[in-house]
Amino acid sequence: VRTLPTVVLYDSHGLDLFDQITYTDDYYLTRTEIDILAQESDAIAQTCQDHRVLVELGAGALRKTRLLLEAFDQLGRPFTYYALDVDHSALVESLAQIGPFQNINLVGLWGTYEDGMVYLPTLPNGHRKCIWWLGSSMGNFTPQASEDFLLRLQSALEPGDALLLGTDGPNNPKAIHRAYHDAPGITADFILNGLTHANHILGQPLFNLADF
Numbered sequence: 308v309r310t311l312p313t314v315v316l317y318d319s320h321g322l323d324l325f326d327q328i329t330y331t332d333d334y335y336l337t338r339t340e341i342d343i344l345a346q347e348s349d350a351i352a353q354t355c356q357d358h359r360v361l362v363e364l365g366a367g368a369l370r371k372t373r374l375l376l377e378a379f380d381q382l383g384r385p386f387t388y389y390a391l392d393v394d395h396s397a398l399v400e401s402l403a404q405i406g407p408f409q410n411i412n413l414v415g416l417w418g419t420y421e422d423g424m425v426y427l428p429t430l431p432n433g434h435r436k437c438i439w440w441l442g443s444s445m446g447n448f449t450p451q452a453s454e455d456f457l458l459r460l461q462s463a464l465e466p467g468d469a470l471l472l473g474t475d476g477p478n479n480p481k482a483i484h485r486a487y488h489d490a491p492g493i494t495a496d497f498i499l500n501g502l503t504h505a506n507h508i509l510g511q512p513l514f515n516l517a518d519f
């Protein structure tokens with residue numbers, strides 16, 4: 308199997324398209340995760356109230372993040388929230404719109420997951436970390452790459468740190484198929500945009516979009 312790194316999917320236009328996908332009827336994942344977080348954010352914040360550092364991997368548009376940050380803010384303790392994403396403009400725009408919070412300092416981390424793995428161990432010792440990886444982002448990886456990444460993440464963390472992982476379970480195959488083949492064809496545009504972006508990065512038209 309030949310694969311492309313997930314980063315090529317998420318230039319600014321790709322993120323825009325992904326955001327549109329999350330609002331389609333067929334893409335049940337975002338709706339479901341928002342429902343769960345609306346119900347569980349307070350309990351999650353309570354569980355992680357001693358974690359001073361909150362880090363979101365692949366933060367994107369921060370739609371779900373607001374639910375979590377509001378719950379943490381209400382605890383009345385100081386937190387620092389780091390939003391890591393590979394897309395700079397999304398980080399700047401989303402962070403400008405989400406705040407301010409009374410007890411939460413907001414920080415953008417512009418880089419890849421790999422950059423995040425290098426950065427995490429440099430955070431002050433003794434500050435327990437709560438990592439959020441939402442949006443079934445792990446689904447962009449092969450099973451082997453997911454396993455490798457989780458092991459890599461584990462080694463960047465310390466005992467007492469926590470991981471909040473948002474991912475789909477075994478679901479109705481037809482529903483899953485519809486979620487990734489939405490009627491308006493936005494997912495198809497999203498994937499093709501990844502190839503356009505790859506051509507741009509490579510500086511040559513390696514992928515002919517008409518072939519896909």
Ligand SMILES: C[S@@+](CC[C@H](N)C(=O)[O-])C[C@H]1O[C@@H](n2cnc3c(N)ncnc32)[C@H](O)[C@@H]1O
Nearest residue numbers: 313314317365366367392393419420441442444
């Ligand atoms: C599936 S979206 C999820 C967005 C958001 N967390 C949500 O739950 O809706 C994946 C996000 O991860 C970012 N991303 C993808 N690959 C990445 C990588 N290798 N390093 C850092 N961010 C990445 C994308 O820019 C995008 O914002």
